[in-house]
Amino acid sequence: MKENLIYSINGPVVKVKDTDAFSMLEMVYVGNSKLMGEVISITKEFTTIQVYETTTGLKPGEPVFPTGQPISVTLGPGILRNIYDGIERPLEEIAKESGAFIPTGSAVEPLDTKKLWDVTLTVKVGDHVEGGTVYAKIPETDMIEHRCMVMPGMSGTVTEVKENGQYTINDVVMVFTDDEGVAHECTLTQKWPIKTPRPVNKRLPISMPLVTGQRVIDTLFPIAKGGTAAIPGGFGTGKTMTQHQLAKWCDADIIVYVGCGERGNEMTQVLEEFRELVDPKSGKPLVDRTVLIANTSNMPVAAREASIYTGVTLAEYYRDMGYHVAIMADSTSRWAEALREISGRLEEMPAEEGFPAYLPSRLSQFYERAGYMENLNNTNGSVTIIGAVSPQGSDFSEPVTQNTKRFVRTFWALDKALAYARHYFAINWNLSYSEYIPDLERWYSKNVDPKFMRDRQELASILAEETKLMEIVQLMGSDVLPDDQKLVIEVARVVRVGYLQQNAFHKDDTYVPLEKQLKMMEVILYLNNRCQQVVAQGKPIRTIIETGIFDEVVKMKYDVPNNDLSKFDYYYKKIDAICASID
Numbered sequence: 001m002k003e004n005l006i007y008s009i010n011g012p013v014v015k016v017k018d019t020d021a022f023s024m025l026e027m028v029y030v031g032n033s034k035l036m037g038e039v040i041s042i043t044k045e046f047t048t049i050q051v052y053e054t055t056t057g058l059k060p061g062e063p064v065f066p067t068g069q070p071i072s073v074t075l076g077p078g079i080l081r082n083i084y085d086g087i088e089r090p091l092e093e094i095a096k097e098s099g100a101f102i103p104t105g106s107a108v109e110p111l112d113t114k115k116l117w118d119v120t121l122t123v124k125v126g127d128h129v130e131g132g133t134v135y136a137k138i139p140e141t142d143m144i145e146h147r148c149m150v151m152p153g154m155s156g157t158v159t160e161v162k163e164n165g166q167y168t169i170n171d172v173v174m175v176f177t178d179d180e181g182v183a184h185e186c187t188l189t190q191k192w193p194i195k196t197p198r199p200v201n202k203r204l205p206i207s208m209p210l211v212t213g214q215r216v217i218d219t220l221f222p223i224a225k226g227g228t229a230a231i232p233g234g235f236g237t238g239k240t241m242t243q244h245q246l247a248k249w250c251d252a253d254i255i256v257y258v259g260c261g262e263r264g265n266e267m268t269q270v271l272e273e274f275r276e277l278v279d280p281k282s283g284k285p286l287v288d289r290t291v292l293i294a295n296t297s298n299m300p301v302a303a304r305e306a307s308i309y310t311g312v313t314l315a316e317y318y319r320d321m322g323y324h325v326a327i328m329a330d331s332t333s334r335w336a337e338a339l340r341e342i343s344g345r346l347e348e349m350p351a352e353e354g355f356p357a358y359l360p361s362r363l364s365q366f367y368e369r370a371g372y373m374e375n376l377n378n379t380n381g382s383v384t385i386i387g388a389v390s391p392q393g394s395d396f397s398e399p400v401t402q403n404t405k406r407f408v409r410t411f412w413a414l415d416k417a418l419a420y421a422r423h424y425f426a427i428n429w430n431l432s433y434s435e436y437i438p439d440l441e442r443w444y445s446k447n448v449d450p451k452f453m454r455d456r457q458e459l460a461s462i463l464a465e466e467t468k469l470m471e472i473v474q475l476m477g478s479d480v481l482p483d484d485q486k487l488v489i490e491v492a493r494v495v496r497v498g499y500l501q502q503n504a505f506h507k508d509d510t511y512v513p514l515e516k517q518l519k520m521m522e523v524i525l526y527l528n529n530r531c532q533q534v535v536a537q538g539k540p541i542r543t544i545i546e547t548g549i550f551d552e553v554v555k556m557k558y559d560v561p562n563n564d565l566s567k568f569d570y571y572y573k574k575i576d577a578i579c580a581s582i583d
Helices: 091-098 215-220 239-249 264-276 302-320 332-345 359-367 399-407 416-420 437-447 451-476 483-500 514-536 541-546 549-554 565-582
Strands: 006-010 013-017 026-030 035-042 046-051 064-070 072-075 117-121 128-130 134-139 145-149 155-161 165-167 174-177 183-186 190-193 202-204 228-232 254-262 290-296 324-330 371-374 380-389
Touching (some): 046 302, 064 190, 072 302, 215 451, 215 483, 215 514, 228 399, 239 264, 239 324, 239 380, 254 264, 254 332, 264 290, 302 324, 302 332, 302 359, 302 380, 332 359, 332 380, 359 380, 359 399, 380 399, 437 451, 451 483, 451 514, 483 514, 483 541, 514 541, 514 549, 514 565, 541 549, 541 565, 549 565
Parallel strands (some): 228 380, 254 290, 324 380
Antiparallel strands (some): 006 013, 013 046, 026 035, 026 064, 072 190, 117 134, 117 165, 128 155, 134 145, 155 174, 174 183, 202 371, 371 380
16 A cells, blocks of 8 residues: 655645545644644645644655544533633643643543533433434533534434433443434534534524623624624734623623634633633633633644634534524634735735635635524524734734625724723724614614614714714814804713723623613713703803713713612703703
């Protein structure tokens, strides 16, 4: 049998000459160290392999071993609370064996094969099972019940079921026989190719928001469960911190956080923070419903591409159980840079700014895996994708940002000026948008208040009017404006500082329920209406400003606790009293 030997090595790109032993997108093991790789190109003369580990020390003439399988992840109990690299190797286990740095060819099992799980079987002999059927339930953490499902595309009749009890992930707990009489053994795990979306019954219409407790998002630019969002911003504008806050507070059941090419110290901060955080809804540790995928900037560049697909595959697996999953990808720009580097080594024709011509299709393949779905087992679940983008020099016209805008429906544009002014979140309300507002209007009307969307529109109008007026102010100064326009600028300041700006370190401001968001909007709009009446009577705006009412309304986000909204009545009385005294 002919041996397949390395012909050339160019960074993470390895070529094998004159072979037909490999198929496209097949996982292979490269060299004597058995580095994980993937076949990305096949010609008559060469087979090109992308290696997901560092190729330092690799030499021509070393063997390449086919596996006959695509790159896959192992799915089963034990994923939650874990920290993986881009190709689902558990970093904590590697650290125990090898220290702080990952050795090449490290083959550590992604899930603990010795741990015993409490398994409750949900099928009996004679039952018909098919793809998606839940056959076992396991308390994976105190917050999440793991549901083992029959692999998609398989069906048959159950012929053997184990008793409820404790089993490892590789123990056979059920056997079913298909229509051809072939017996299939089911353990607590299954494997799934990372670049193949998991099948569903159908895609459902978007109708429910992902509630985050962050006012600028929930009110002005909401994202739906099963939706997609991009957070573009230059260095230091708060992309990572925004994603951390969403991961902590959004009402998803499970969080998948992918650090793709980020700085090591940032990822360390994420890992340490998540361990200390307490889930606000259950009082349990937040890691009980979190998976972390850490692929730092000094790790092999090719593994960045895999890390994105690994993360979304884990998210789809938990979606199939009926959970709502939010995946944070930080950042897709580093992923695109990895594509560009490998494309350059493959000597492909570059497109704009050196990125490969297939950049848009790769971005769409990723974002299109989001959605609100009816699963094969007739449960409903969703995958919401929130991707950070890091345009160089905060230039939103660069290819990654522009192509991402084509495939996402929510765009939270971070502004360097706002960030440096300590306005958190630094989401620019003039550049950002959400296309989900018409889809979510009915939900807000039914579950919060019919006035919510109307008030939101009024706030947005005040901010838009302020933007126009500020152009005049910058040219000629504020003194040239009539009092009614000066009032717009004052109220807009209350909206910006008192409503859109949020304090992540304040117990009542780090997370704000929708009911309080509505009450805050109503107070601001009531202040605006009463002041308009006073100004219309010819009273100078200066007399209202001197009362300090605008500053007092700004502070209501701190002064009104989340659990006692009756204190908003004070502001209505104060506004009425001040306006009456001026009258």
